[in-house]
Amino acid sequence: MxxxxxxxxxxxxxxxxxxxxxxxxxxxxxxGGEKEQPLKVALIDVDFYGxxxxxxxxxxxxxxxxxxxxIIPAEAxxxxxxxxxxxxxxxxxxxxxxxxxxxxxxxxxxxxxxWGEIDIAVVDxxxxxxDAQLSLTQVVxxxxxxxxxxxxxxxxxxxxxxxxxFTKVNVPVLGVIENxxxxxxxxxxxxxxxxxGGGKVLAAQYDLNFLGSIPLNIAIRESGDNGRPLVxxxxxxxxxxxxxxxxxxxxxxxxxQTKAIKIEN
Numbered sequence: 001m002x003x004x005x006x007x008x009x010x011x012x013x014x015x016x017x018x019x020x021x022x023x024x025x026x027x028x029x030x031x032g033g034e035k036e037q038p039l040k041v042a043l044i045d046v047d048f049y050g051x052x053x054x055x056x057x058x059x060x061x062x063x064x065x066x067x068x069x070x071i072i073p074a075e076a077x078x079x080x081x082x083x084x085x086x087x088x089x090x091x092x093x094x095x096x097x098x099x100x101x102x103x104x105x106x107x108x109x110x111x112x113x114x115w116g117e118i119d120i121a122v123v124d125x126x127x128x129x130x131d132a133q134l135s136l137t138q139v140v141x142x143x144x145x146x147x148x149x150x151x152x153x154x155x156x157x158x159x160x161x162x163x164x165x166f167t168k169v170n171v172p173v174l175g176v177i178e179n180x181x182x183x184x185x186x187x188x189x190x191x192x193x194x195x196x197g198g199g200k201v202l203a204a205q206y207d208l209n210f211l212g213s214i215p216l217n218i219a220i221r222e223s224g225d226n227g228r229p230l231v232x233x234x235x236x237x238x239x240x241x242x243x244x245x246x247x248x249x250x251x252x253x254x255x256x257q258t259k260a261i262k263i264e265n
Contacts, residue, residue, distance in 0.1 A: 001042065001110075003120040003253055005174065006136060006145040008166075010158025012127040015179040016148045017047065018224050019214070020124040021056040023146075025229045026239070026246045027120060028078035033250030038078065039119040045083035046106050046136060047126040048095045053083045058227025062086045070114040077232060080118070082109050103135040110140060128158075129165040137169045143253055144174040146211065151181055151198035163206050174252045175209030176202055177245065183216040190215075209252060212245045214238065 007020035021043065026032070028041040045053035054060060060074030062082065073080045084095060084105065115121075123142075126132045136142065145166050149159045159176070166173055178199025182190040193216065203210035214220075217238055223230040231239045 001115065001118045001121045003143045004123065004140050005120065005143055005249070005253070006123040006125050006171075007148060008125040008133065008145050008162055009127045009148045009155075010129070010160070010162045011155055012050070014127075014148050014150045014155055015214075015220075016127065017045075017052045017056060017124050018220060019146075019148050019177060019179060020122055021053060021224075022220075022229045022231045022242050023246060023249070024079045024081075024122040025077045026231045026242045027122070027250075029232070030243055030246070031250075032243070032246035032248075033254055036247075040117055041079045042073070042115055042118045042121040043079050043081035044109055044121055044123045045081065045085070046102075046109065046132060047124050048084045048102065048105065048132065049126055051083045051085035051095075053081055053124055054085045055227060056224045056229060057081055065114055068114070071112055072114050076227075077229060080115060082113055084109075102131045103139060106132075106135055106139045129161050133162075133165065134169070137171055142171045144172040144249075144256065146174050146177060146249065147208075148177045148179050149199050149202065151178055151192070151195040153195075153198065155194075156198045156202050159202060160206075163202075163208070172256055173206075173208050174249055175211035176200075177211045178213040180216045181213035209248065211248050212241055214241055214245075 009016040024041050024043040027039045031037045031039055045051050057076045060076050062074050063072040065072055073082045147159050149155045176199050180194050182192050184190050200210045220230050231242045
């Protein structure tokens with residue numbers, strides 16, 4: 001895997017998994033950065049307590065390669081993906097684990113899966129700043145993290161904690177996404193159900209990149225429930241937003257890589 005990025009949030013319910021899935025599909029289908037060429041993408045769901053990537057991506061199936069006993073990941077919409085949900089006997093079974101098991105399970109999702117050549121892996125983290133986040137930073141070298149928030153203060157306060165945590169473990173924060181930022185009514189007016197502008201203010205407060213705002217949109221919810229991410233609709237306005245977001249992420253990764261090379265030299 002040439003690059004590994006995580007999508008994280010301070011609290012649950014902000015649409016983090018939806019953002020992770022749509023970002024992965026955008027990168028796989030349209031690419032980003034200067035080349036704007038589709039990338040080979042892996043989507044790794046390490047939200048063990050609330051795995052939702054298989055539903056968003058359309059369920060899918062995994063298999064085992066009998067020659068090397070590696071797991072063959074599910075694949076849909078040009079994205080290879082894996083989730084703890086594939087290993088549960090029943091879809092509704094809870095994962096009741098203590099911290100130490102996180103690290104081992106994460107390691108297996110990276111090392112015991114037949115990923116092949118991957119340009120970028122998008123990791124869907126659970127919300128918060130606990131065992132899963134720390135375990136991931138110990139299992140792989142993260143190239144960066146994207147933080148997802150909704151505009152209201154209760155979400156922003158938790159994201160501030162996440163910013164401070166990733167800073168302490170030396171993981172670059174690629175930027176902030178403000179999700180569920182307003183709902184457009186039929187007459188064209190926008191209702192700021194969760195407030196407005198909080199993500200942009202937070203990004204400025206910590207001198208982070210503001211990657212963009214994604215509004216509340218019924219089509220996003222419907223596409224997630226149907227296992228067909230909305231960004232597959234090339235002409236939808238939400239797809240344009242995600243393509244801009246992906247472009248900023250890839251450019252930020254390229255900038256960090258260039259800076260690292262200069263420091264080494």
